[in-house]
Amino acid sequence: MNELQIPQELLPSDGRFGSGPSKIRTAQIDALASAGTTLLGTSHRQKPVRDLVASIQSGIRELFNLPEDYEVVLGNGGASAFWDIICASLIIQRAAVGSYGSFSGKLAASIAAAPFLDNPVVYEAPYGSMALPQSTPGADVYAWAHNETSTGVMAPVVRAQVQADHIAQAPNPQDQHIYNPLTIIDATSAAGGLPVDITQADVYYFSPQKAFGSEGGLWVAICSPQAIERAHYVEKLAAQPESGRWVPPFLSLTKAITNSRKNQTLNTPSISTLLLMHEQIQWILAQGGLTWATERCAHNAQLLYTWAEQHQYLTPFVEHNAWRSNVVVTIDVDPSLDADDIIACLRKYGIVDIAGYRALGRNQLRIAVFPSVEPEDVQRLIQCVNVVIDYLIQH
Numbered sequence: 001m002n003e004l005q006i007p008q009e010l011l012p013s014d015g016r017f018g019s020g021p022s023k024i025r026t027a028q029i030d031a032l033a034s035a036g037t038t039l040l041g042t043s044h045r046q047k048p049v050r051d052l053v054a055s056i057q058s059g060i061r062e063l064f065n066l067p068e069d070y071e072v073v074l075g076n077g078g079a080s081a082f083w084d085i086i087c088a089s090l091i092i093q094r095a096a097v098g099s100y101g102s103f104s105g106k107l108a109a110s111i112a113a114a115p116f117l118d119n120p121v122v123y124e125a126p127y128g129s130m131a132l133p134q135s136t137p138g139a140d141v142y143a144w145a146h147n148e149t150s151t152g153v154m155a156p157v158v159r160a161q162v163q164a165d166h167i168a169q170a171p172n173p174q175d176q177h178i179y180n181p182l183t184i185i186d187a188t189s190a191a192g193g194l195p196v197d198i199t200q201a202d203v204y205y206f207s208p209q210k211a212f213g214s215e216g217g218l219w220v221a222i223c224s225p226q227a228i229e230r231a232h233y234v235e236k237l238a239a240q241p242e243s244g245r246w247v248p249p250f251l252s253l254t255k256a257i258t259n260s261r262k263n264q265t266l267n268t269p270s271i272s273t274l275l276l277m278h279e280q281i282q283w284i285l286a287q288g289g290l291t292w293a294t295e296r297c298a299h300n301a302q303l304l305y306t307w308a309e310q311h312q313y314l315t316p317f318v319e320h321n322a323w324r325s326n327v328v329v330t331i332d333v334d335p336s337l338d339a340d341d342i343i344a345c346l347r348k349y350g351i352v353d354i355a356g357y358r359a360l361g362r363n364q365l366r367i368a369v370f371p372s373v374e375p376e377d378v379q380r381l382i383q384c385v386n387v388v389i390d391y392l393i394q395h
């Protein structure tokens with residue numbers, strides 16, 4: 001049997017197409033190295049690191065064109081920790097959740113496990129499709145994912161429309177505005193790669209290991225004044241012995257807000273994560289900001305969808321065009337071929353992390369096209385997959 005040979009000129013200049021951790025650009029690594037002796041190994045309470053955090057906050061504010069009264073809050077633990085922060089610090093009693101993949105489903109599971117909250121009302125859709133939460137009696141939070149990383153489904157960010165008689169009633173009339181429902185969006189794989197009008201959400205939260213080309217373990221939440229007021233209200237509620245609630249300091253959004261106003265995190269952060277994220281934000285802004293980033297991602301994604309639609313052995317997993325993600329592209333492989341064989345062949349040539357999400361169990365490729373991914377590399381990836389498929393069919 002002849003061995004597979006992929007010509008060198010077809011190979012991407014960078015073979016990392018992972019959905020998170022994602023590609024980190026060489027310039028980011030160089031920036032990390034140059035700051036190594038001045039920031040790494042120093043206190044995050046001191047001015048040099050606080051200036052770095054302040055610059056990140058300012059960059060996010062510019063990137064997303066934030067209203068003046070929205071705040072950029074940071075904390076440790078990644079988006080997974082923020083699911084529990086939502087439970088501890090933002091939901092008063094009941095949440096309505098859209099669930100259409102592994103990660104949107106995990107938020108619903110966290111809420112269901114909180115002993116002091118009502119079970120969430122879950123609006124569920126099969127993997128590959130999408131469901132937004134509808135007006136729900138008593139719900140004070142409406143939550144879903146802007147982009148479901150596991151399935152490659154992209155959802156709209158639009159403030160929840162709630163019937164007046166479905167709004168939860170405050171015990172005291174003067175607190176009624178606090179009970180008006182919040183719209184909370186998981187933007188972990190969307191932020192920096194998909195367009196968004198932040199005013200349509202009260203909390204838009206994400207981790208930096210996707211479009212921001214950094215490492216995990218940090219969360220960033222863009223919060224409206226209503227969300228900040230809600231967090232303080234819930235903290236006071238939890239302080240009442242009869243409430244049965246507890247807000248652990250690590251999950252306290254008010255503590256994170258207080259520290260973020262000082263340009264720091266509650267607990268010691270990974271300074272290298274902050275440095276990598278800072279460099280990426282500045283790069284995106286220099287290229288043309290969110291408009292540039294979203295157009296680049298959309299172009300790369302369309303290259304892949306068009307190719308899959310025209311290929312005999314490939315099909316876009318998400319059928320509805322409007323739901324197809326522009327940052328995480330999922331492509332089903334014909335049953336006559338094994339996606340794992342394609343993935344294994346490509347890994348030998350340095351093309352990595354294009355496997356489908358494990359929990360889906362599909363014969364699938366999952367290809368991230370965050371802003372760092374060059375369009376030329378997407379085109380070369382397509383050519384390489386074609387070579388591998390032709391080889392596997394013949395052998």
